[in-house]
Amino acid sequence: MNKIKLILGIFILSSLFLSSANSQTRQGDYIASIEWSTALNVGRASDYISEFGWSGGALTFKKFVQNNVAVGLNFNYNIISKEDLDGVTELQNGTVSGPQARYLNYAPIYANLGYYFNKSKREKFIPYIQANVGTSYVWQRLQIGANEVDNDNWHFALGPEAGFIYKTGNGVGITFNAKYNYAFSSGEPLGTGDDNSYSFLNFNLGLSYIR
Amino acid sequence: MKKLKKFLIGTMLIYIAAFPIVISSCYYDYGLDTDNYDVVATFYDKDYNFQNVHTYYLSDSVVKIGDQSITSQYDNQIIQNLETNLNNLGWTRTYDRLAADVNVRSGVTTSTYVVYDGGSGCYWDYWGYSWCYPDYGYSYTYTTGTIAILMTDPDVTTGGSLPAQWNALLNGLTGTGNAGSRITTAINKAFAQSPYLR
Incomplete structure (x- = not known):
């Protein structure tokens, strides 16, 4: 129900600005977005938690340096967790089993370079692709019974992204994007092996302000 | 309309400013504490070859670690239970401690915890909303019992001590449920999650 309310809220807010844009070039303009962000682990991180993470948010700021090229910053935050009442966790030299909760919190902070597939401000539908590079802080926790093991690290991170903005008027639009995030191995893994990298997908929906 | 734009821009700027301050880990509370506390942990020496083990010595006594009044x-x-599981590995029990490939000993200990649940606070639920609670000002205690199982090789020593080649820690809340059944389940689970012993 909360998700439905959030989506409805985004559409209602964006519909307040229904009208058409009225200039030709984008160079020098900027985009600011607030997004609801969901996440799904892939690869090794999926072995730890395969459930979808519905909680999260993102902020994006970009400036057009050409009519179809923008640079900017992106902040994302995602929360994924699961409960396993008969969980088994493999450690470096052993195994722990019992009721457990697993958590992953991601906070990527990226610089981004985006390419937009049309150049005119009059276009309502603006698809784009974007390269993100930066750092990501990952909080990993394993709670077994009343005991907790934390493994928190900064990681170098990359995030290719594709999405679109649909302008509803007066510089406001709906944005949707999908992003693959890869946080390179850093620190010691909680489980077996030497690899402490994380990868996950983002699906973000939000409001953009374009000026 | 301009006011609304300014509001949106202002909101975003506030978010930017607040982001580094408010960002922190967020953990949903699944309520995993004392009611479902049975945990089985097993550890082993990766360099030890358990395939060479054929006989074992099992001490008949269970050592009381610390509190001697433990039942x-x-x-x-x-x-x-230990004998059954060790036999199921295909190993043979011997009563000559020094001639056995490995020695197995067990011990029990208890710890009592006091939890003071005082003070108000907030937590974030699964959907990211914060829920705040008042100061109820109560406390409670709980006792956990731990069964420790140690497996050593009499021929492998470190200085004057025998390092454990395998050990299991079976931790659970005492005074709740069927303790006998829980002990059997936990010991069986310790061996089941240690397939390298076979």
Whole structure:
């Protein structure tokens, strides 16, 4: 129900600005977005938690340096967790089993370079692709019974992204994007092996302000 | 309309400013504390070759670690469960400690925890909303019991001590549920999650 309310809220807010844009070039303009962000682990991180993470948010700021090229910053935050009442966790030299909760919190902070597939401000539908590079802080926790093991690290991170903005008027639009995030191995893994990298997908929906 | 734009821009700027301050880990509370506390942990020496083990010595006594008033009610059950599981590995029990490939000993200990649940606070639920609670000002205690199982090789020493080649820690809340059944389940699980022993 909360998700439905959030989506409805985004559409209602964006519909307040229904009208058409009225200039030709984008160079020098900027985009600011607030997004609801969901996440799904892939690869090794999926072995730890395969459930979808519905909680999260993102902020994006970009400036057009050409009519179809923008640079900017992106902040994302995602929360994924699961409960396993008969969980088994493999450690470096052993195994722990019992009721457990697993958590992953991601906070990527990226610089981004985006390419937009049309150049005119009059276009309502603006698809784009974007390269993100930066750092990501990952909080990993394993709670077994009343005991907790934390493994928190900064990681170098990359995030290719594709999405679109649909302008509803007066510089406001709906944005949707999908992003693959890869946080390179850093620190010691909680489980077996030497690899402490994380990868996950983002699906973000939000409001953009374009000026 | 301009006011609304300014509001949106202002909101975003506030978010930017607040982001580094408010960002922190967020953990949903699944309520995993004392009611479902049975945990089985097993550890082993990766360099030890358990394939060479064929005989074992099993101590008939369960060592009381610390508190000597711990009940001995479950001692025989612990020893029997260990013997059953060690035999199931294909190993043969011997009563000559030095001639055995490995020695197995068990011990029990308890710890009592006092939890003071005082003070108000907030937590974030699964959907990211914060829920705040008042100061109820109560406390409670709980006691957990731990069964420790140590497996050593009499021929492998470190200085003057025998390092454990395999050990299991079976931790659970005492005074709740069927302790006998939980002990058997936990010991069986310790061996089941240690396939390298075979």
